[in-house]
Amino acid sequence: MDVVSVIxxxxxxxxxxxxxxxxxxxxxxxxxxxxxxxxxxxxxAGLAVYAGLARDPTVVPVLVVVSLLAFVGSVSIARYVxxxxxxxxxxxxxx
Amino acid sequence: xxxxxxxLALGCLLTGAFLCLTxxxxxxRFPDVLSRMHAGTKPQVLGVLLVMVGAAIRLHGWSATWxxxxxxxxxxxxxxxxAHMVSRVAYRRRHVRRDLLLVDELRTAxxxxxxxxxxxxxxxxxxxxxxPS
Amino acid sequence: xxxxxxxxxxxxLPLLGWLVLVWILLWGTWSWANLLSGIxxxxxxxxxxxxxxxxxxxxxxxVPLLGFLGHFLLDLxxxxxxxAWQALRPGRQRQSAIVRVRLRTDSDLLLTIIxxxxxxxxxxxxxxxxxxxxxIAVHLLHVRDLGHVELEKAGVLxxxxxxxxxxxxxxxxxxxxxxxxxxxxxxxxP
Numbered sequence: 001m002d003v004v005s006v007i008x009x010x011x012x013x014x015x016x017x018x019x020x021x022x023x024x025x026x027x028x029x030x031x032x033x034x035x036x037x038x039x040x041x042x043x044x045a046g047l048a049v050y051a052g053l054a055r056d057p058t059v060v061p062v063l064v065v066v067s068l069l070a071f072v073g074s075v076s077i078a079r080y081v082x083x084x085x086x087x088x089x090x091x092x093x094x095x
Numbered sequence: 096x097x098x099x100x101x102x103l104a105l106g107c108l109l110t111g112a113f114l115c116l117t118x119x120x121x122x123x124r125f126p127d128v129l130s131r132m133h134a135g136t137k138p139q140v141l142g143v144l145l146v147m148v149g150a151a152i153r154l155h156g157w158s159a160t161w162x163x164x165x166x167x168x169x170x171x172x173x174x175x176x177x178a179h180m181v182s183r184v185a186y187r188r189r190h191v192r193r194d195l196l197l198v199d200e201l202r203t204a205x206x207x208x209x210x211x212x213x214x215x216x217x218x219x220x221x222x223x224x225x226x227p228s
Numbered sequence: 229x230x231x232x233x234x235x236x237x238x239x240x241l242p243l244l245g246w247l248v249l250v251w252i253l254l255w256g257t258w259s260w261a262n263l264l265s266g267i268x269x270x271x272x273x274x275x276x277x278x279x280x281x282x283x284x285x286x287x288x289x290x291v292p293l294l295g296f297l298g299h300f301l302l303d304l305x306x307x308x309x310x311x312a313w314q315a316l317r318p319g320r321q322r323q324s325a326i327v328r329v330r331l332r333t334d335s336d337l338l339l340t341i342i343x344x345x346x347x348x349x350x351x352x353x354x355x356x357x358x359x360x361x362x363x364i365a366v367h368l369l370h371v372r373d374l375g376h377v378e379l380e381k382a383g384v385l386x387x388x389x390x391x392x393x394x395x396x397x398x399x400x401x402x403x404x405x406x407x408x409x410x411x412x413x414x415x416x417x418p
Contacts, residue, residue, distance in 0.1 A: 030184065044143065
């Protein structure tokens with residue numbers, strides 16, 4: 001049982017660490033959006049793994065919130081970047 | 096019987112955790128935003144579904160099960176939407192490694208993207224059409 | 229006065245049902261109090277934050293729906309495994325492609341379901357959807373050669389076929405047939 005939990009948390013931690021690497025490196029804003037989205041979902045998966053392994057259902061409502069937060073966050077940043085795109089296209093005369 | 100179910104649940108949890116690791120790995124290794132979007136969407140949706148199944152098997156009580164089902168449904172509904180929004184903006188802002196594309200039918204169909212000179216990735220080679228070198 | 233209101237209520241009814249279902253699932257237990265408060269919350273949400281009505285409805289056909297769901301689950305597992313393998317295997321990233329596929333359906337709801345499904349299946353991601361032309365632009369993660377690209381395009385059309393057979397009306401299913409007169413335009417991809 002302990003072995004399983006160590007392996008599961010190690011896998012999840014590795015995934016979250018790699019997402020953090022992309023978050024730090026990511027050359028553009030959109031890379032960071034993707035990395036943040038993935039990181040939040042990995043956190044949600046980690047909460048679910050904890051709930052399953054410890055048979056502790058108290059974190060399940062947190063899970064709902066985190067998974068929806070990931071979606072709302074990435075969509076609003078994508079809309080923001082898209083808005084910048086429209087504005088810059090309007091200001092810049094076509095060649 | 097209960098041992099079999101338990102092993103099944105643990106297997107689901109471990110496979111899901113492993114898929115989350117591959118999502119992070121793909122995020123670091125893939126070359127441009129669109130490919131990273133693939134890494135962020137696919138193994139992650141499947142991984143989260145497997146983790147939810149595993150947790151639902153191990154948790155007793157229907158209340159938690161329903162909530163986990165809801166999380167899984169939300170994940171399947173929202174992941175393609177956010178992936179589409181991010182990748183569309185990424186394409187318009189030219190965060191795409193054109194040299195890795197075998198076919199690009201979107202570009203030949205609407206030759207509008209020369210207007211949107213966005214911030215391209217630093218490692219992308221200069222584009223042949225816009226900047227003839 | 230009651231005519232438009234009744235039509236609007238009928239359009240909102242599936243949304244209301246879904247919201248009540250989500251509310252009950254969030255509480256986790258079924259009780260009359262949950263049902264009544266769910267209806268109240270759903271009504272408040274739909275009145276305060278109205279959505280445009282969805283034109284056309286869905287007709288659910290059970291047997292094709294089961295086939296579609298089975299295919300979808302299989303594709304989901306395959307897509308996860310394929311992309312995971314792409315991330316794991318040594319060597320550089322191979323070639324990707326962006327293709328346009330002209331679909332044959334002309335319903336908002338069906339197009340939404342198709343785009344959602346395409347985004348979830350192996351190595352494809354919907355980039356853009358042109359509503360007038362009924363074409364979707366799909367990014368393919370890994371392609372070997374041009375033959376493989378054609379194969380993936382055929383896969384998207386087969387997916388459309390399954391979705392329409394599960395949810396579409398009789399006319400929409402007839403429009404899938406390439407020789408039929410019901411499809412107004414040819415289905416050649418540009």
